[in-house]
Amino acid sequence: MTISIIGVGLIGGSMALTLKEKGFATKLIGVDANPEHAQKALALGLVDEVKELHAAVQESGLVILATPINAAEALLPMVLQMVDQQVVMDVGSTKKTICEAASQSPKRGRFVATHPMWGTEYSGPEAAVKNAFEKKATVICNKEDSDADAVALVEQVYGLxxxxxxxxxxxxxxxxxAYVSHISHITSFALANTVLEKEREEDAIFELASGGFESTVRLAKSNPAMWVPIFMQNKDNVLDVLNEHIAQLRKFKSCLEKENYEYLAELIEKANGIRRILK
Amino acid sequence: MTISIIGVGLIGGSMALTLKEKGFATKLIGVDANPEHAQKALALGLVDEVKELHAAVQESGLVILATPINAAEALLPMVLQMVDQQVVMDVGSTKKTICEAASQSPKRGRFVATHPMWGTEYSGPEAAVKNAFEKKATVICNKEDSDADAVALVEQVYGLxxxxxxxxxxxxxxxxxAYVSHISHITSFALANTVLEKEREEDAIFELASGGFESTVRLAKSNPAMWVPIFMQNKDNVLDVLNEHIAQLRKFKSCLEKENYEYLAELIEKANGIRRILK
Structure with a gap:
């Protein structure tokens, strides 16, 4: 099957690699608003050809929309206008807005809203990696609004x-x-700014930074072009979680200020409950 | 050389493994307030013998104090009273309090204050791992207060x-x-409590939790018996950093509330500066 990838970055590029390797994609067409990214994707062998949007959609059986979510929201209604029997899937980190963007289209049934739960703090075609998605979860939303054959094709892709x-x-x-991904990014950005703002001795951080620091701060390398639209589209949920998180941090602050170390131990024991969820 | 490890847990046990493997420790003696830990360390082969504190110190050339830091603070003056030419080193996460505890001892010179920058969210003898410290940094504090031969021995240990x-x-x-380790643990504990408090559908977290969530929350599994004393001893520094961190989080909150997405992008770009420090 010929597959178009619109937005050949971390996610689109990583999908391309596996779909090609498994023989499912007989031809991969890359479409990218950034000509340098498109050429880079071609040079890296992520796609076989680079085309403009309309020609790519016409030629494909499956269109994977893998741009930042604000661009996906703008592109999806236009892509659906170009579609006959093709299937269109997105891979964005929010799902309500994109489903609303699709809902007015007479071709809504050809669209499948999805979110593969994998990513790294890097972006662009160079960030694509092989076997990226293996053993992770992916979400399909509002399945009942998609045609059965479209859902079946997307399920096949995620199976591969x-x-x-x-x-x-x-x-x-x-x-x-908002709980399992977006708040982690906000805490990581804020933690990086805390350290960069106040710890003037970057050499000391560089020398001493251990695995714990690295794991809580690595997400702070993530790209604003991807994350600002996510926070915009999921603002209300993110604000709810962020308010709760600040309230939880204030409990730690209060324990220290009042030297209430029994309650501090309780808070930590309660947090240890995350072991139930993360093995 | 015969080496005593007081507190045969994650750090003491992991050191024992390498010092034995490299042939530096001809005999390893374990001392632990928890008899089950001591027996477990023996069963796991982390130590060759289990003894009570005084006998262990008498027999050793090097004593490694690897208990939680509140116990280390209490034990160090007593251990120094037992010492003749032995070297005593600690491995705790704070250094001011333990150096103060040592400062009154006539044997202060035999003590070397250190902090190897490695750990995991697990604890106890079962948590010990081989080659744990390789290529990480370790800190030696107030070197001028230690005898030159004691520092040289500890430098040799860290070299091994x-x-x-x-x-x-x-x-x-x-x-x-406080910046590169302690605040990461507080944000992780608070993040775990945020999710456990508000996200009632633990199944959904379990299904969806991706690498990003796992890396920011894994430290929340850490043991209160280790961390409460660290926050106690480093209270003033931790509070400074925590206050700054809450202020940084409030900036993100304000951006979302005011829909000021330009400033949000600026905050994220600034956070991206952590790339200078974490490769």
Whole structure:
């Protein structure tokens, strides 16, 4: 099958690698607003050809929309106007807005809203990696609004990528990802700024930074072009979680100020409960 | 050389493994307040014998104090009373308090204050791992207060563990670790509590939790018996950093509330500066 990847970066490029390797994509067409990214994707062998949007969609059986989510929201209605029997899937980190963008299209049934739960702090075609999605979860949202054959094709794609599929509605998805992904990025950005703002001796950080620091701060390398639209689109859920997180941090602050170390131990024991969820 | 490890847990046990493997420790003696830990360390082969404190110190050339830091603070003056020419080193996460505890001893010169910058979220003898410290940094504090031969022995130990040594005074150390280690643990504990408090659907977290979530939350599994004393001893520095961190989080909150996405992008770009420090 010929597959178009719109936005040949970390996610689109990583998908391209596996779909080619497994023989599912007989031809991969790259479309990218940034000509340098498109050429880089070609040079790296992520795609076989680079085309403009309309020609790519016409020629493809499957179109994977893998741009930042604000661009995806703008592009999807236009792509659906070009579609006959092709299937269009997105891979964005929020699902309510993109489903609303699709809902007015007479071709809504050809679209499948998805979110593979994998990423790194890097972006662009150079960030693409092989076997990226294996054994991770992916979400398909509002399945009932998509044609059965379109869902079946997307399920096949995620099967080839080695992912297990979770089905939920778009609104629930957006609440859950605020907890399991978006807040982690905000705390990481804020932690990086805390250290960069106050710890003037960068050499000392560089020397001493251990695994714990690295793991809590690595997400702070993530790209604003990707993350600002996510926070915009999921603002209400992210604000709810952020307010709760600040309240939780204030409890730690209060324990230290009042030297209430019994309550501090309780807070830590409670946090240890995360072991139930993360093995 | 016969070496005593007081507190045969994650750090003491991991050191024992390498010092034995490299042939530096001809005999390893374990001392632990928890008899189950001591027996477990023996069963796991971390130590060759288990003894009570006085006998162990008498027999050893090097004593490694690897208990939680509140116990180390209490034990060190007593251990120094038992010492003739033995060298005593600690491995705790704060350095000012332990150096103060040593400062009144006529045997202060036999003590070397150190902090190897490695750990995991696990604890106890079962958590010990081989080659744990390799290529990480370790700190030696207030070197001028230790006898030259004691420092030389400790430098040899860290060389065998494959660590590079950074020298600084205890007060500077405690400021730096508040930034590069202690605040990461507080944000991780608070993040775990945020999710456990508000996200009632633990199944959804379990299904969806991706690498980003796992890396920012894994430290929340850390043991209160280790961390409460660290926050106690480094309270003032940790509070400074925590206050700054809450202020940084409030900036993100304000951007979202006011829909000021330009400033949000600026905050993220600034956070990206952590790339200068973490490769």
């Amino acid at each position: 990528l080695g992912m297990h599929i979770v089905y939920m509605n778009a609104e629930d998805h957006d609440v859950h990802v | 563990l494959g660590m590079h040594i950074v020298y600084m005074n205890a007060e500077d150390h405690d400021v730096h670790v």
